[in-house]
Amino acid sequence: MPVPAPNLYPPFNIVRLSHVEYRVTDLAASRAFYVDILGLQVTQEDDHRIYLRAMEERGHHCIVLVQADTAEVGVLGFKLYDEPDLDKAAEFFANRDLPVEWVKRPHMGRVLRTRDPWGIPLEFYVTMDRLEPIHQKYKLYNGVKPLRIDHFNMFSANVDASVAFYNDIGFRVTEYTEDDESGRVWAAWMHRKGGVHDVAFTNGLGPRLHHTAFWVPTPLNIIDLLDLMSTTGYVANIERGPGRHGISNAFFLYVLDPDGHRIEIYCSDYQTVDPDLEAIRWSLTDPQRQTLWGAPAPRSWFEEGSTFEGATPMASDLKAQPIIAP
The missing domain is CATH 3.10.180.10 (2,3-Dihydroxybiphenyl 1,2-Dioxygenase, domain 1)
Structure with missing residues (x-):
């Protein structure tokens, strides 16, 4: 739909x-x-x-x-x-x-x-x-140098229904992936603040939190983080990336915290403030939607997520599946 x-x-x-x-x-x-x-x-x-x-x-x-x-x-x-x-x-x-x-x-x-x-x-x-501003206290800049929280991505058992509800409270769709066979939305990105998304919904066992994302200044910050993680005992916590999404145009890296909560490090998406901006449609069969370039997403990226306190996840009846790394 x-x-x-x-x-x-x-x-x-x-x-x-x-x-x-x-x-x-x-x-x-x-x-x-x-x-x-x-x-x-x-x-x-x-x-x-x-x-x-x-x-x-x-x-x-x-x-x-x-x-x-x-x-x-x-x-x-x-x-x-x-x-x-x-x-x-x-x-x-x-x-x-x-x-x-x-x-x-x-x-x-x-x-x-x-x-x-x-x-x-x-x-x-x-x-x-x-609190006092610290963005010019450069001696405090460490790790990946995160500037701000950017978005939440959630697994949803019915993305169409999730989009309809969050649209009711004012979130606007910027991009979405549609399953050509069923006509249903497999994933959608919705914003309030003028970036590609504040919230996103991905088809799967839900509700669960897929990831929280942080905006960083440049792709070089992501490379610095990879060097740091690989030499401080966190190489196994690097799950996916670096790469570039087709959707959102973002340069990305996904890492896991010690409990498995997924964090995306993210930069270079685009402005979406115009209220009449048309949503961009992607086909689920287009491999560049999730990975414009870079290795395909691993199976864990599609299946693992953080549960919400007090919420019981349910399986989606939309069984369409994009490309998964071997």
Whole structure:
């Protein structure tokens, strides 16, 4: 089925994606990976959780690492435009018979906690503690030199349905992959902030989080990260890449944290701010959609993902499959 027309006047105004909470089984090991290897900055930590931000970010955190018995995803966070949008969002989710709860979160103002129709835990807020700018403190730039959180990609058992729901709350489709035989959407990329995507959905056992992505300055930063990981005991954590996607035009690398949470390092996608920008269609049989150049994706990239706390994944009935590396 075709992707829906953009909803230019959604019920509440999402500015962008904001943060993710990862439950991790060894906080010290996760700290070493995200801080010493990737180069994210610690903004606060104790024995149970670590707050991190990237170099250009003024908000208190983009990742929260939480010590837990099981590795999973606690929540995906999104920033709204203004305080009235929080109440409008609460009304929207309540009218859909989805949970609505006002929660207290450190370093944030009012926070609305809910779930999408498939159980993905979501939270919305307007204000987060602002920290001093550090983007010109170059002595702090380490690892891959991450500038900002860029997007979430999620496995979905029904991508068409996921696209329809997130379109209702204002995400606009920029590119999508269609299965020629069934006419169904196999994957879709949707944005709020003017890049190719804030959220994306990929066909598969879902809901699960496929990856969180960080924007870096240049492809050379990715090469530096590969050199660092290969000489510090993390070569086995390099899952896919480097390469370039056809979709989004991004130069990419996928790595796994100590618990298997997937992180994409990403640069060079394009601007999508025009509200009448037409979505780009790709055929599922076009090999350059996922890999313009580079090795084909391994089977793990299609099958493995992080579960969401409180959500039960279901298998997709769309069995079409793109190219997998041998």
